[in-house]
Amino acid sequence: MPSVIFLDLDGVLNRTRDAPHLRLDDDLVARLRSLVRDTGAAIVLSTFWRAFEEYVSYVLSRHGIPHGTVIGRTPGRNSSFDFVTATASEPAFRSRAEEITVWLATHPEVASFVILDDRPSAANGDGTVGEPLASRFVQTETSVGLSDANVARCREALASKVSDAEKSVFLQAAGLAPPKSHDPRGLVDTAPGSVNEEAQALSRELSAGKLTALTDLNLKKAGLAALPPQIGELASLTKLDISLNTLSTLPAETSGLSSLRILFSLGNEFESIPSVLRSLPRLYMLSFKSNRLTHIPEDALAPTIEWLILTDNLLEELPASIGCLKTLRKCMLTNNRLLALPDSLLQCRELELIRLADNRLSDLPRGFWQLPKLAWAGLAGNPLVARAAPLPPPRWVAPAELEVGEQIGAGGGGFVHRAVWSAQPDEPVALKLFRDAGTVTDGDPAHEIDVGSALTHPNVIRVLGATPRPQLGLVLELLQLNKASAGGGWGELGKPPNFDTCARDTYPAGTTFGAPFVLRALSGVAAACAHLHAQQLSHGDLYAHNTLVRHDGEPKVGDFGAAYNYAPLGAEAAPLVERVEVRAFGCLAEELATRLAPAAGDESEAALQRNLLGLAREAWMGAAVGARPSFAEACQQIEALARAYFEAPPPFPW
Numbered sequence: 183m184p185s186v187i188f189l190d191l192d193g194v195l196n197r198t199r200d201a202p203h204l205r206l207d208d209d210l211v212a213r214l215r216s217l218v219r220d221t222g223a224a225i226v227l228s229t230f231w232r233a234f235e236e237y238v239s240y241v242l243s244r245h246g247i248p249h250g251t252v253i254g255r256t257p258g259r260n261s262s263f264d265f266v267t268a269t270a271s272e273p274a275f276r277s278r279a280e281e282i283t284v285w286l287a288t289h290p291e292v293a294s295f296v297i298l299d300d301r302p303s304a305a306n307g308d309g310t311v312g313e314p315l316a317s318r319f320v321q322t323e324t325s326v327g328l329s330d331a332n333v334a335r336c337r338e339a340l341a342s343k344v345s346d347a348e349k350s351v352f353l354q355a356a357g358l359a360p361p362k363s364h365d366p367r368g369l370v371d372t373a374p375g376s377v378n379e380e381a382q383a384l385s386r387e388l389s390a391g392k393l394t395a396l397t398d399l400n401l402k403k404a405g406l407a408a409l410p411p412q413i414g415e416l417a418s419l420t421k422l423d424i425s426l427n428t429l430s431t432l433p434a435e436t437s438g439l440s441s442l443r444i445l446f447s448l449g450n451e452f453e454s455i456p457s458v459l460r461s462l463p464r465l466y467m468l469s470f471k472s473n474r475l476t477h478i479p480e481d482a483l484a485p486t487i488e489w490l491i492l493t494d495n496l497l498e499e500l501p502a503s504i505g506c507l508k509t510l511r512k513c514m515l516t517n518n519r520l521l522a523l524p525d526s527l528l529q530c531r532e533l534e535l536i537r538l539a540d541n542r543l544s545d546l547p548r549g550f551w552q553l554p555k556l557a558w559a560g561l562a563g564n565p566l567v568a569r570a571a572p573l574p575p576p577r578w579v580a581p582a583e584l585e586v587g588e589q590i591g592a593g594g595g596g597f598v599h600r601a602v603w604s605a606q607p608d609e610p611v612a613l614k615l616f617r618d619a620g621t622v623t624d625g626d627p628a629h630e631i632d633v634g635s636a637l638t639h640p641n642v643i644r645v646l647g648a649t650p651r652p653q654l655g656l657v658l659e660l661l662q663l664n665k666a667s668a669g670g671g672w673g674e675l676g677k678p679p680n681f682d683t684c685a686r687d688t689y690p691a692g693t694t695f696g697a698p699f700v701l702r703a704l705s706g707v708a709a710a711c712a713h714l715h716a717q718q719l720s721h722g723d724l725y726a727h728n729t730l731v732r733h734d735g736e737p738k739v740g741d742f743g744a745a746y747n748y749a750p751l752g753a754e755a756a757p758l759v760e761r762v763e764v765r766a767f768g769c770l771a772e773e774l775a776t777r778l779a780p781a782a783g784d785e786s787e788a789a790l791q792r793n794l795l796g797l798a799r800e801a802w803m804g805a806a807v808g809a810r811p812s813f814a815e816a817c818q819q820i821e822a823l824a825r826a827y828f829e830a831p832p833p834f835p836w
């Protein structure tokens with residue numbers, strides 16, 4: 183990262199404090215141009231006008247400051263953001279100094295910087311940062327603008343490196359205690375860095391031709407720039423992990439992996455999926471997450487793939503040949519640059535789950551919502567859903583208001599800790615700290631903050647507030663975990679899918695549920711979904727593993743990471759979007775119904791199981807999307823089941 187100029191506009195590049203519109207004076211911009219040219223510094227907009235980052239960048243480029251010099255803006259909302267659609271919600275800060283501090287705290291790679299502003303508040307803030315900002319503050323005189331003397335001071339500041347001590351001051355002032363969370367399932371190890379010696383030793387043995395009968399080979403972080411051609415001798419290998427190396431190609435010999443089912447190539451440097459993979463006859467799961475993919479050749483995807491992970495790449499399009507993946511069930515495409523999906527995707531009739539958040543889609547192939555098995559879709563952060571009316575903003579909670587305690591949960595999206603919040607010191611809360619936005623399966627955590635904050639329902643985990651960037655988080659009602667205790671603890675209704683179940687949740691061996699538990703759980707989940715869809719919000723990830731339940735079946739749906747507002751898709755699509763999620767509900771109901779265990783002779787529970795399975799499979803999961811009921815209707819159907827089971831009109835025992 184080069185040196186950075188934090189740039190104010192009014193009173194720096196013009197000679198007024200309160201310009202009613204964005205205007206620049208040629209002679210002043212000329213001074214900035216030479217400063218940028220001579221120092222190679224990048225610009226981060228700290229100006230009031232920073233909501234219009236692209237426009238400012240364009241205007242500067244018209245003045246000869248090259249495109250790409252503006253590399254970003256400081257965080258923090260002001261009134262100019264009200265005129266920009268599709269900006270993720272973010273808090274307002276107390277001062278410009280605080281905004282700059284937070285930016286610096288999250289960009290420790292910055293070598294040096296200068297703050298160019300006509301107001302001292304850009305460097306003083308509330309006084310907590312002090313010297314590190316003040317010593318790099320160059321104040322212009324409003325009526326004069328950027329002077330030669332100012333430019334000379336800027337050059338001095340840019341020549342002085344930011345020390346590690348100063349960096350830690352920024353971190354502390356931004357309230358960024360380093361997270362102490364751990365990742366028990368190793369879900370998102372994207373950290374490059376040190377080589378894994380065990381993996382390195384394995385790769386040496388591979389090159390020496392000593393590994394032949396392996397079924398599982400882990401070369402993650404083995405420091406590989408090239409995969410040894412001897413890989414092709416591993417004809418019995420079923421799982422290969424080559425993640426977090428610097429690979430950009432695969433040897434032709436890879437075609438010898440005739441048993442390979444699972445290939446992980448996360449965090450490598452591939453720009454294209456190697457066509458040799460097309461020849462693997464058993465390939466089931468393929469991951470190129472967090473590479474540099476810009477292109478997928480038409481002949482690269484093996485037709486046997488069921489699970490395709492291309493999250494966090496640079497793809498603008500998919501090959502038409504994706505339609506040849508007749509068994510594709512799960513397709514992860516979050517955080518790419520997709521402008522459109524090929525119509526051939528509709529030939530993937532087994533597709534159950536697709537993640538498309540944070541792309542550039544302005545349309546979907548006609549018939550997308552009619553895919554017969556589609557149940558989980560994520561679309562947030564695309565132009566096609568951007569015109570939704572803004573949701574009410576969350577209550578922003580400053581990190582200093584929270585005392586973070588032990589970790590109580592972890593998932594792909596983040597880590598959940600117990601915490602005490604000064605606003606309600608007697609009632610502990612749960613704090614979900616999100617992982618880095620770009621790499622997570624569901625996309626930018628801001629989507630979860632936006633949707634979660636808009637919901638209030640007894641069967642939805644209540645969002646109490648949110649912590650701002652750089653460590654985005656959610657403050658949630660705390661559900662004391664420990665479902666087993668009859669005293670009323672909470673626990674996950676199911677476990678996430680595994681390699682075999684692909685898109686379907688799993689349950690510990692021997693799990694059974696009682697009829698009242700199942701009826702109460704389904705009734706609550708359906709009610710929560712009816713509440714969501716009444717606001718044209720889709721959960722996108724409705725699963726047992728995202729539902730917490732009490733010992734008596736009372737559920738609370740959580741994890742709105744994949745949620746999105748589908749109102750902008752229009753009146754024709756809306757009922758179908760809801761019914762796609764009804765299929766997810768049907769899957770959940772089927773999983774619970776199959777785990778009912780009627781005792782011999784218990785005809786009422788046996789009848790409930792038959793009827794529930796019938797409803798789940800025929801009505802809620804039915805192949806004709808439009809013929810499925812809405813969630814409001816599903817609520818009534820469950821009530822009818824409960825009435826028949828308890829042989830009584832409501833109220834039921836809940």
Ligand SMILES: Nc1ncnc2c1ncn2[C@@H]1O[C@H](COP(=O)(O)OP(=O)(O)OP(=O)(O)O)[C@@H](O)[C@H]1O
Pocket residue numbers: 590591592593594595596597598612614643658659660661662663674727728740741742743
């Ligand atoms: N409000 C809460 N109270 C107590 N525990 C919670 C709460 N919210 C979440 N948890 C625990 O943390 C786990 C992870 O939470 P959550 O599903 O929201 O994370 P995630 O990272 O988005 O997961 P996923 O991998 O499904 O995307 C939950 O399964 C649950 O065990």
